[in-house]
Amino acid sequence: MAIEDVRTEPRNPEAAATVISILKQQFGEKLQTGKAFRAQHAHTTTYLPPQLPDAVFFAESVEDVKAVVKVCAQHKVPIVPFGTGSSLEGQINAPEGGISVDLSRMNRVLEVNAEDLDCRVEPGITREELNTYLRDTGLFFPIDPGANASIGGMASTRASGTNAVRYGTMKDVVLAVTAVTADGEEITTAHRARKSSAGYDLTRLFVGAEGTLGIITSVTLKLSGIPEKIAGGVSSFKTLEEACNAVIMTVQMGIPVARIELLDALQVKACNAYSNLDFPEAPLLLLEFHGSEEAVALQSGQFAEIAAECGGSEFVWTANTEERNRLWKARHNAYWASRALEPELEGLSTDVCVPISRLADCVSETQKDIAAEGILAPVVGHAGDGNFHLLVLFDKDKPGEIERIEAFTTRLAERAIAMGGTSTGEHGVGQGKKRVVAGELGGALLLMRAIKQALDPDNIFNPGKIF
Amino acid sequence: MAIEDVRTEPRNPEAAATVISILKQQFGEKLQTGKAFRAQHAHTTTYLPPQLPDAVFFAESVEDVKAVVKVCAQHKVPIVPFGTGSSLEGQINAPEGGISVDLSRMNRVLEVNAEDLDCRVEPGITREELNTYLRDTGLFFPIDPGANASIGGMASTRASGTNAVRYGTMKDVVLAVTAVTADGEEITTAHRARKSSAGYDLTRLFVGAEGTLGIITSVTLKLSGIPEKIAGGVSSFKTLEEACNAVIMTVQMGIPVARIELLDALQVKACNAYSNLDFPEAPLLLLEFHGSEEAVALQSGQFAEIAAECGGSEFVWTANTEERNRLWKARHNAYWASRALEPELEGLSTDVCVPISRLADCVSETQKDIAAEGILAPVVGHAGDGNFHLLVLFDKDKPGEIERIEAFTTRLAERAIAMGGTSTGEHGVGQGKKRVVAGELGGALLLMRAIKQALDPDNIFNPGKIF
Numbered sequence: 001m002a003i004e005d006v007r008t009e010p011r012n013p014e015a016a017a018t019v020i021s022i023l024k025q026q027f028g029e030k031l032q033t034g035k036a037f038r039a040q041h042a043h044t045t046t047y048l049p050p051q052l053p054d055a056v057f058f059a060e061s062v063e064d065v066k067a068v069v070k071v072c073a074q075h076k077v078p079i080v081p082f083g084t085g086s087s088l089e090g091q092i093n094a095p096e097g098g099i100s101v102d103l104s105r106m107n108r109v110l111e112v113n114a115e116d117l118d119c120r121v122e123p124g125i126t127r128e129e130l131n132t133y134l135r136d137t138g139l140f141f142p143i144d145p146g147a148n149a150s151i152g153g154m155a156s157t158r159a160s161g162t163n164a165v166r167y168g169t170m171k172d173v174v175l176a177v178t179a180v181t182a183d184g185e186e187i188t189t190a191h192r193a194r195k196s197s198a199g200y201d202l203t204r205l206f207v208g209a210e211g212t213l214g215i216i217t218s219v220t221l222k223l224s225g226i227p228e229k230i231a232g233g234v235s236s237f238k239t240l241e242e243a244c245n246a247v248i249m250t251v252q253m254g255i256p257v258a259r260i261e262l263l264d265a266l267q268v269k270a271c272n273a274y275s276n277l278d279f280p281e282a283p284l285l286l287l288e289f290h291g292s293e294e295a296v297a298l299q300s301g302q303f304a305e306i307a308a309e310c311g312g313s314e315f316v317w318t319a320n321t322e323e324r325n326r327l328w329k330a331r332h333n334a335y336w337a338s339r340a341l342e343p344e345l346e347g348l349s350t351d352v353c354v355p356i357s358r359l360a361d362c363v364s365e366t367q368k369d370i371a372a373e374g375i376l377a378p379v380v381g382h383a384g385d386g387n388f389h390l391l392v393l394f395d396k397d398k399p400g401e402i403e404r405i406e407a408f409t410t411r412l413a414e415r416a417i418a419m420g421g422t423s424t425g426e427h428g429v430g431q432g433k434k435r436v437v438a439g440e441l442g443g444a445l446l447l448m449r450a451i452k453q454a455l456d457p458d459n460i461f462n463p464g465k466i467f
Numbered sequence: 468m469a470i471e472d473v474r475t476e477p478r479n480p481e482a483a484a485t486v487i488s489i490l491k492q493q494f495g496e497k498l499q500t501g502k503a504f505r506a507q508h509a510h511t512t513t514y515l516p517p518q519l520p521d522a523v524f525f526a527e528s529v530e531d532v533k534a535v536v537k538v539c540a541q542h543k544v545p546i547v548p549f550g551t552g553s554s555l556e557g558q559i560n561a562p563e564g565g566i567s568v569d570l571s572r573m574n575r576v577l578e579v580n581a582e583d584l585d586c587r588v589e590p591g592i593t594r595e596e597l598n599t600y601l602r603d604t605g606l607f608f609p610i611d612p613g614a615n616a617s618i619g620g621m622a623s624t625r626a627s628g629t630n631a632v633r634y635g636t637m638k639d640v641v642l643a644v645t646a647v648t649a650d651g652e653e654i655t656t657a658h659r660a661r662k663s664s665a666g667y668d669l670t671r672l673f674v675g676a677e678g679t680l681g682i683i684t685s686v687t688l689k690l691s692g693i694p695e696k697i698a699g700g701v702s703s704f705k706t707l708e709e710a711c712n713a714v715i716m717t718v719q720m721g722i723p724v725a726r727i728e729l730l731d732a733l734q735v736k737a738c739n740a741y742s743n744l745d746f747p748e749a750p751l752l753l754l755e756f757h758g759s760e761e762a763v764a765l766q767s768g769q770f771a772e773i774a775a776e777c778g779g780s781e782f783v784w785t786a787n788t789e790e791r792n793r794l795w796k797a798r799h800n801a802y803w804a805s806r807a808l809e810p811e812l813e814g815l816s817t818d819v820c821v822p823i824s825r826l827a828d829c830v831s832e833t834q835k836d837i838a839a840e841g842i843l844a845p846v847v848g849h850a851g852d853g854n855f856h857l858l859v860l861f862d863k864d865k866p867g868e869i870e871r872i873e874a875f876t877t878r879l880a881e882r883a884i885a886m887g888g889t890s891t892g893e894h895g896v897g898q899g900k901k902r903v904v905a906g907e908l909g910g911a912l913l914l915m916r917a918i919k920q921a922l923d924p925d926n927i928f929n930p931g932k933i934f
Contacts (some may be wrong), residue, residue, distance in 0.1 A: 113822060113824065114719075115715055115719070115822075115823070115824035116822040116823055116824045116853075117718065117719065118822070157664055158662075158663075158664040158668070159664075160662055164662065169662050171662075171668060171671070172639065181910075181914065185910055186910070187909065187910040187911045187913075187914060188908075188909060188910075188911060189911055190889070190911075191884070191887050191888060191889055191907075192822045192887040192888070193820040193821055193822060193852075193853060193854075193883075193887065193888040193889045193892065194820065194822075194823075194852045194853055194854075195625075195627055195631065195636050195638075195820055195852055195854060195889075195892050195893065196625075196820060196889035196891065196892060197624055197625040197626075197675055197889075197891045197892060197893050197894060197895040197896070198889050198890055198891050198895075198896060198900070198904050198907055198908065199675070199896055199904055199908055199911070199912065199915050199933055200672060200675065200676055200915045200918060200919075200933075201625070201638060201668075201671040201672060201674065201675050202911055202914060202915065204638070204668045204671040204672075205667060205668060205671075205672060205918075207668065208664055208666070208667065208668050209667055224721070225719060225720065225721045227721075248582055251584065252581075252582070252584065252692060253692065254691070254692045254694075254758075256723075291721075292765070294761075294765055295762075295765070298759070298761055298762070353660040353661065353662055353663060354660055355580060355582075355583040355585070355659045355660060355661075356582070356583055356661075357580065357582035357583050385660075385661045385662055386583075386660060386661055387660075387661075387662060416660075417658065420658050420659040420660065421658060421659070421660040422657070422658055422660045422662075422663035422664075422665050423665055424663065424664045424665050425660065425662050425663060425664060426662065426664050427664060428664040428665075429664070429665060429666055433665070437665050437666055440658075440665055441655075441665065441666055442654065442655060443648075443652055443653070443654040443655075444654045444655060444656055444657075444666070444669055445666065446654075447648065447654060447669060447922060448666050448667045448669065450921040450922055451667060451672075451918055451921060451922070452667075453921065454917045454918060454920065454921035455914060455917055455918070466666055466667075
């Protein structure tokens with residue numbers, strides 16, 4: 001998509017110019033105003049048009065963050081926090097211009113407390129960098145949203161991913177954050193204790209706030225022990241219902257699967273072609289088990305029985321690392337496999353989440369809608385959580401196509417909400433889901449607005465997102 | 468303790484009288500103003516003086532709650548939500564008078580979704596009532612703070628208890644709440660999906676808000692499958708360090724213990740005497756394992772090795788229900804056992820939580836302080852979380868004694884905070900911990916105040932708590 005300088009409501013350009021001049025003088029090269037920098041910091045991974053900031057500020061310390069917030073607050077100029085730019089709903093777009101605060105240079109590990117299974121990191125470190133750093137400690141950071149996102153960004157969108165069914169989402173693994181708030185000062189939401197009842201849960205208020213309440217400057221994370229053994233396997237099912245029944249039984253029996261992913265027939269077809277696999281073109285479950293040798297054998301055996309009972313193909317599991325990696329690489333490449341179905345089309349990635357008892361219904365009804373619309377949209381899901389994704393392929397140049405796809409994704413969100421679910425399990429609201437959250441949240445949205453207004457009265461932090 | 472009508476800042480008595488007259492006319496017997504009712508709804512389980520409300524309103528429906536909130540909001544009269552009255556830090560006291568809203572008649576199970584392992588309940592149901600209701604479903608609600616607290620109250624104090632190490636705290640098991648807010652309308656914080664990224668996490672804002680932001684009118688809870696097998700056992704250690712090392716190794720190895728409780732020598736002595744047991748008067752770990760027959764055998768065996776390595780006595784485990792119940796009954800009676808050490812003294816229950824690597828240090832230093840002060844205060848802790856309790860026995864009639872005990876508990880809180888912990892792991896702030904949270908929370912307290920001010924500008928909900 002061409003980089004355009006689209007803004008919905010540009011804010012006071014004089015104020016932005018003043019802030020840029022102050023920051024330039026104080027910070028020199030840390031502030032960049034060139035089009036290439038600004039374009040890099042507007043959104044490029046969604047169907048939404050990029051909306052460029054007026055400048056990009058590369059923060060290197062908490063003091064830098066405080067300084068930029070103080071200047072922007074004084075002049076009421078927007079601040080858009082930026083990690084790696086992998087968010088999917090326009091979270092890093094700058095619809096009112098302002099300063100993109102790039103945190104990628106704040107990527108240090110501040111402390112690792114191996115005995116307590118926790119660490120504290122700067123927000124710009126990516127999950128892969130963190131896991132590389134941790135390699136020799138016997139510990140790992142389990143949340144895996146696919147992209148090599150920054151920890152600050154993952155906290156801000158309440159990210160999760162393939163192994164949330166076992167290890168939880170960012171809300172479960174973030175013990176505390178520090179953040180610079182609208183007055184330019186840093187607060188600490190909590191300390192390292194595993195639990196606390198000391199006042200409002202500000203930690204989880206910042207987790208998922210999408211940068212609208214402040215800039216996260218460090219994140220204290222729970223870590224997990226690297227499992228002694230990892231085993232994985234697949235089972236193919238004739239119908240979505242059968243596959244979903246196997247998921248429900250697995251969860252109900254309390255088998256602690258680390259991953260249980262659902263691919264629909266079209267997604268399997270795409271992955272077969274892209275990753276040179278030969279699974280039957282039918283609903284497929286991919287599983288992974290973590291634990292001691294005995295534990296993974298036990299769990300795999302229990303799942304094999306469930307798969308057989310639900311009509312699945314024989315569940316063959318392996319602890320062989322190479323085979324397992326090949327399988328999960330194919331899963332991680334599902335996005336590119338889907339794009340490769342029609343390389344000239346654009347892809348819109350969307351997600352919803354429903355109670356698992358409604359997963360088969362929600363996917364089936366969505367597939368009917370896909371067929372009726374005549375669009376290509378493979379389904380891949382974190383089935384253990386009832387969370388699934390569509391990659392909707394579309395021709396952005398076809399008149400009315402974006403509107404048609406938006407109407408389709410609105411129906412998807414409304415379908416999920418009607419089933420007791422949510423319009424987004426892990427991508428966040430950003431700009432893309434604003435049109436559906438009002439229906440989902442009702443009066444709760446008024447409370448959120450009141451909180452936003454109380455903590456950021458001039459709306460400097462990531463304006464135009466969530467609300 | 469004698470029931471007195473102590474108030475710190477009585478609010479407008481004319482307004483309270485007006486509200487009482489309106490509610491009496493509209494609701495008749497649901498409103499009670501007799502001293503006995505009011506005294507029952509002021510605090511009786513702490514060392515804090517009871518502060519009586521002006522009246523007690525027995526809500527029977529969401530409509531009742533909305534009506535009482537609307538009337539109180541109009542006249543700016545305080546509302547103190549009441550479940551069972553088992554909170555420990557003065558959460559149900561009425562320092563400014565007003566209406567105690569008793570929710571115990573709102574105790575229905577609204578829905579159980581067995582396939583999704585969730586249910587929705589009214590706030591007044593107690594955890595034991597809920598588990599009795601669920602008995603035939605194969606599911607249970609795992610959070611066990613000891614007292615038979617109401618679910619609404621447990622949510623409001625972010626309660627946890629003995630098996631939080633396995634099943635989490637209320638923040639982990641509450642999927643959503645509905646609450647009546649200051650405008651007298653009901654909001655829904657989220658739906659039944661296991662995860663969501665749709666806006667601010669209002670669910671976890673209400674969990675732990677101690678009734679200061681609204682009245683919770685229903686709670687959607689995650690449930691767990693009743694384990695196929697439960698096994699338990701004990702191991703005695705020569706020192707606290709050895710016992711804590713065994714806990715750390717257990718957590719680090721990822722053994723999914725359901726409970727791992729630490730009793731210090733004095734607590735063991737008290738339990739021996741009260742429950743007719745004969746454990747050595749030395750630090751003791753009590754454990755419980757949940758899972759399949761193979762899983763509990765595996766876990767128990769793994770822990771036995773750890774205990775041996777750390778210098779503990781032989782770990783003898785049993786799946787015999789009677790023996791197990793006897794053991795855990797003794798644990799649950801720890802409070803009464805401690806009180807029985809000196810029956811004429813009062814008991815102050817307090818809790819702190821530290822990273823587990825600091826648990827031995829924190830308990831040891833606290834024991835030194837106890838010895839230096841010459842007080843009786845047995846220690847019992849949810850060691851897997853680094854959370855421990857003291858029951859401080861004291862003579863309320865001795866001049867200066869309450870001040871001395873408060874100074875002691877302040878030092879305890881400050882010690883925990885200095886070790887990266889919190890002044891309260893599960894009891895909440897209420898009135899009792901207000902003097903220490905400012906030091907713990909710093910600037911975060913200002914954000915909490917701003918949120919309180921935004922959502923409850925007239926400070927009608929549980930004034931005088933947390934802040």
